[in-house]
Amino acid sequence: MQFNIKLFLxxxxxxxxxxxxxxxxxxxxxxxxxxxxxxxxxxVITPSLEDQESEISINPILIQxxxxxxxxxLLNKGLSKSDDSQMSVxxxxxxxxxxxRSSDLGGFGYxxxxxxxxxxxxxxxxxxxxxxxxxxxNETGDVIWYAFTRLKRPSEQYNQSSxxxxxxxxxxxxx
Numbered sequence: 001m002q003f004n005i006k007l008f009l010x011x012x013x014x015x016x017x018x019x020x021x022x023x024x025x026x027x028x029x030x031x032x033x034x035x036x037x038x039x040x041x042x043x044v045i046t047p048s049l050e051d052q053e054s055e056i057s058i059n060p061i062l063i064q065x066x067x068x069x070x071x072x073x074l075l076n077k078g079l080s081k082s083d084d085s086q087m088s089v090x091x092x093x094x095x096x097x098x099x100x101r102s103s104d105l106g107g108f109g110y111x112x113x114x115x116x117x118x119x120x121x122x123x124x125x126x127x128x129x130x131x132x133x134x135x136x137x138n139e140t141g142d143v144i145w146y147a148f149t150r151l152k153r154p155s156e157q158y159n160q161s162s163x164x165x166x167x168x169x170x171x172x173x174x175x
Contacts, residue, residue, distance in 0.1 A: 024166070025149060026147055026148070026169060026170050026172075026173070027148045028145070028147040028170075028173045028174075029147075030144060031143065031144050034137060036144065036145060039079065040080060040086060041082035041084070041085040041087070042080075042081060042082070042085050042088065042135075043081065043082065043083065044067050044071050044081075044090075045088050047063060047093065049063075059158075062158055062163070063093065065158065065159075065160050066091055066167060067091075068160070070089055070091065073171045074089070074171070085138060086139070087136060089133065089135050090134050091132065091133045091134070092131070092132045092133075092134075094129065095127065095128070095129055095130070096129075097126070097127050098127075098128060099124070100124045128150055128152055129150070129151055129152075130148070130150050131148070131149055131166070132148045133146070133167075134146050145174055149170060
């Protein structure tokens with residue numbers, strides 16, 4: 001009997017923790033004037049890295065991984081890669097560093113209990129990445145599908161399998 005109660009509590013705990021995990025928030029949109037299922041061929045255009053200070057933090061290997069992942073995801077959706085394609089896929093990367101200041105509100109300062117002093121300041125840095133994917137109709141040049149997401153940069157570098165998972169989630173609403 002005790003074993004069943006422990007097993008039940010462990011199961012409820014893991015289910016509760018699993019419900020707390022957040023999924024990737026992807027904003028996507030498409031132009032209703034275009035039938036996405038009519039497109040059969042695509043090409044992937046990678047962003048070009050210029051010699052500018054603002055692009056020094058962009059990882060060129062990550063760009064290659066994302067391009068491979070987009071290509072394999074679209075191939076799995078039944079599309080064909082072609083130099084003379086009906087649509088082209090472009091993606092954009094951004095990196096945003098946010099610094100949040102927090103104060104330690106605990107304790108009293110130098111002047112004893114009559115004076116509240118909170119001089120302990122903490123600065124918390126978080127790096128967030130932004131990925132946007134745009135699909136263009138090659139005949140008109142119009143954007144026919146768009147997706148955007150922000151994600152907190154993982155502590156380890158992006159490997160190919162994590163990029164594949166990320167791009168798969170982003171492109172799940174395409175087609």
